[in-house]
Every structure is written in C-alpha cells, then in structure tokens.
Amino acid sequence: MDKNKIVFFGTHSYDRHAFSDLNASKGYDFELIYHRSFLNEKNADEIHGAKAVCIFVNDRADRTVLTKLKENGVELLALRCAGFNNVDLQAAKDLGIRVVRVPAYSPHAIAEHVVALILTLNRKTHRAYTRTRDGNFALHGLMGFDLYGKTAGVIGTGKIARVLIGILKGFGLNILAYDIFEDKEYEKAAGIKYVSLDELYAKSDIISLNCPLTPENKYLINKDSIAKMKDGVMLINTGRGPLINTEALVEGLKNGKIGAAGLDVYEEESQYFFQDKSDNIIADDKLGRLLSFNNVLLTSHQAFFTKEAMHNIVDTTLSNAKAYFEGQELVNEVKAK
Template identity: 85%
Template sequence: MENNKIVFFGTHSYDRHAFTDLNKQENLGFDLIYHRSFLDLHNADETHGAKAVCIFVNDRADREVLKKLKENNVEILALRCAGFNNVDLASAKEFGIKVVRVPAYSPHAIAEHVIALILTLNRKTHRAYSRTRDGNFSLHGLMGFDLYGKTAGVIGTGKIARVLIGILQGFGINVIAYDVFEDKEYEKKSGIKYVSLDELYEKSDIISLNCPLTQENKYLINKDSIAKMKDGVMIINTGRGPLINSEDLVNGLKSGKIGAAGLDVYEEEHDYFYQDRSDQIITDDNLSRLMSLNNVLITSHQAFFTQEAMHNIVSTTLHNVKDYFEGKELVNEVSVQS
C-alpha cells in the first residue's frame, strides 16, 4: 500500500487493543496512530502525513475540520460506527474525501440492550440490587407490569429494529411501527402493523427509538409528541441523543406523563460519555436531573459493546480502508444522498 497510516481519534484501551490485534492477525500492515481526544479543529493537524482518518460518534467532522483534513492530504474518513450525523457529507464530497462506515456490526447487540433497559426499568432490578446489598429486602416501590399483552411502538424498522421486534414478540408484546419508508412485505411477514406517529404515540406502552438522526427528525420526542402519549409510557433511546429534547423529557418525567426512560444516548453526551467524570461536577442541568430520577436508566452509549460487535467493527473498518488503498469498490461508502 502506498500510504499505510491510519490516524484514530476518540480511542480507548479496548479500541487500541482490538485494532492492533486484528491488524497483526491478518497481517494488514497498517501503521495505526491512536489519539485519546475527539477530533475537532484544535487537533486536526495531528492527521498530517496520513491518507486515512478513523473516527467515532463523538468526533467532529464539520466543514472546517474537513477543510483541515483536506489541507493535510487526507483522502478517506473511516467511521467505526453506523451513524454519520457528525460528518458534513456535502463538504466531504466537495473536498474529495471519501467517507465509509460500518453499516451493520451487530444488530443483536443493540436490540438486546434495548431489552435490558426495558426489563431493568420495568422490574426495577437496579434498585433492588442496591437495596439488598444494604440489607433492605422490602418490595416497596418495586412493582412492575407484565410485558405480555402490552404494545410496543418501534420507530424505525431497519436491521436493529427487526431483531428487536422479534424479541419483543417473543415476550407476547404487540408491535406497531413507524418508518418513513414502509416495507409492506416485512409488515406482512413479521405480523407488525405500520401506523402513523400519532397513532404510535397514542397506543404504545413502550416506545423504542431505532432510527438514524436526520435534520427532519431532530427532537422527534418533544413536549408536543409527549402530550400525545399514554400516561406512564416508557421511552427507550439507543439511536441518537438529539432524537429527544432533553428538557421536555425531564418535564414529562416530573409530571408523571412518562413513566420511565432508558437512555443509551444523550443529546449533549460529547462532554461526558466514554469518559470518567466521577470526580467532577456534572454541569449539564438536564443530565443531572435525569440522573437524579429513579425511573431513569442511563448507560454510556454502550449498546454496541459486545465482543462480536467490536470484532465486526474493527474488521469492517480496516477492510474499508484497505479496499480504498487497493483501488477496490467501497461497498460501505456514505454518499451525500444517504
């Protein structure tokens, strides 16, 4: 390969071990340079001398950053994730920078995490665990409900959502769904029913967000949509943080309109998620309020984090770059129209 350097941003020890190990195991011959900090305009010069840059969900690839990458002769931006809302695709195209991603690393990982959040919030096992460790074996405040016979509204019916729907149906849950692009063949085969957003809000006991973030659906969950929901609805978000207006979510929880919320993502997660902030004050007021509520469960964007998913992410990412260097078709390229 003409230039074998890949500069990584936003990395942790597990990233470095996984990429380094596979690079050696498959004898790919890459020179892997790791940075702990997230990519932004302040550290974009660290890409000098590399044709390939690898980023994750909290790295920033807006027009100014991409311009700097172009000045440093970067040719390909490899996302080690499925989402690409943090990349200015139009500017990437203008500057001639290819953008590739990992479209499907493990839909099972995400779907199973949704179920973990639902079960934990419903049966309050997180609270029971803390109590019994302190010798408190009372059941006060721990009552849940049978999932059987309830209705779940799934927003987005891509690969992750379809795995999730299969699991939900295994619990005897009725599933209704919303998607901008309805797949009638899948609807018939799976036994779900596509409905409007308003009907989904009205009928769902549990709502799971499994759609990508777009300009059109930012703050999909807001005070107006919350007002249309069932009293006591459970909301789960493993998609992207800005799908939910956090302030409106807090108000819905405080009023009791929302019965519980499970969040693996948060709209302002950049300054907190994937980092140890245990010795600092959380200055984000909405995040602090959400963390203080016992009917809210927040995980740190970990839904993807399984052995199988990590292997698939690493393998696909490195082979995306390898294909580019070898002049092969980029099957996982992201275009402006995506």
C-alpha cells in the same frame, strides 16, 4: 501492501487493543496511530502524514475540520460506526474526501440492550440490587407489570429494529411500527402493523427509538409528541441523543406523563460519555436532572459494546481502508445526496 497510516481519534484502550490485534492477526499491516481526544478543529492537523482518519460518534467532522484534514493530505474518513450525522457529507464531497462507515456490526447487540433497559426499568432490578446489598429486602416501590399483552411502538424498522421486534414478540407484546419507508412484505411476515406516529404514540405502552438521526427528525420526541402518548409510557432511546428534546423529557418525567426512560444516548453526551467523570461535578444541569430520577436508566452509549460487535466494527473498518488503498470499490461509502 506497503504500510499505510490510519490516524484514530476518540480512542480508548479497548479500541487500541481491538484494532492493533486484528491489524496484526489478519495481516492488514497498517500503521495505526491513536489519539485519545475527539477530532475537532484544534487537533485536525495532528495526522502524522496519514491519508486516512478514523472517527467515532462524538468526533466532529464539519466543513472546518474537513478542510483542515484535506489541507494535510487526508483522502479517506473512516467511521467506525453506522451513523454519520456528525459528518458534513456535502463538504466531504466538495473537498474530495471519501467517507466510509460500518453499516451493520451487530444488530443483536443493540436490540438486546434495548430489552435490558426495558426489563431493568420495569422490574426495577437496578434498585433492588442496591437495596439488598444494604440489607433492605422490602418490596415497596419495586412493582412492575407483565410485558405479555402490552403494546410496543418501534420507530424505525431497520436491521436493529427487526431483531428487537423478534425479541419483543417472544415476550408476547403487540408491535406497532413507524417508518418513513414502510415494508409491506416485512409487515405481513413479522405480524406487525405500520401506523402513523400519532397512533403509535397514543397506543404504545413502550416506545423504542431505533432510527438514525436526520435533520428532519431532530427532537422527534418533544413537548407535543409526549402529550400524545399514554400516561406512564416507557421511552427507550438507543439511536442518537438529539432524537429527544431533553427539556421536554424532563418535564414529562416530572409530571408523570413518562413513567420511565431508558437512555443509552444523550444530546450533549460528547462532554461526558466514554469518560470517567466520577471525580468531577456534573455541570450539565439537564444531564444532572436526568440522573436524579429513580425511573431513568442512563447508560454511556454502550449498546454496541459486545465482543462480536467490536470484532465486526474493527474488521469492517480495516477492510474499508484496505479497499481504498488498493483502489477497490468502496461498498460501505456514504455520499451527499
């Protein structure tokens, strides 16, 4: 195969090392060009004659950006992630740009991060770590609860959620689930129960969001849904930031309705996540407020970040590009409905 160019946006050192290493070791032989900045309408012209562009979760691929890419000869948009809510699929279809993604890289990575957030928030190990390093060995404020016998509500029952459910059942939790597409065979085999959202809210001690972001479920967690939850509920989000209305979350934390929140995503994360902002003032008041709560654990969209997941992301992304350039079937293509 003659060398074909792929231009990457929103990259970091670990992306560049992982893609360059596998590109060489597996003989893909692409010419890879990396941009640090996120894709947007200002830099959409910087594609160096490439037919393929690769983006991640915080790159922007709306109609304006896609039009510029098309004008510069781009034919393939390769997402190195599972979600595609940042891509205007209808615009891509209209412009003749094919879109591919990585549908499953490691459900274990995400599920295990959910459990890490739950355990850390419950037993407050993050606070204990800081205290003991300062010589404070007091236990006040560190009391948790037994997970055994509690009820976890899992919203979405895809691959990640099913791994998560298996882990949580190992802790002895009862599982309530919600999905717009109920899988009755899985329900019976897994020993879970599909319920309505209202019932899930009312009965769950822990709620985990493991669903994709769609126009229909933006702000799924809002003032009204929070009001239906148990007092002191723990809320975990490793899906997408806009699944939660941040203002409603802050209010729920302030009044004690929400006992703890573990967030690997944030609705305005593109201005902060994956970047070192330690020398700057956080100008986002909602983000700053979240960080002020000692019962909020915020991680920087790192749930996917394991060696195994990165390998699978890189391999699938390059395989998708190879299939396109060789005229093969695009098994991971996503299209407008």
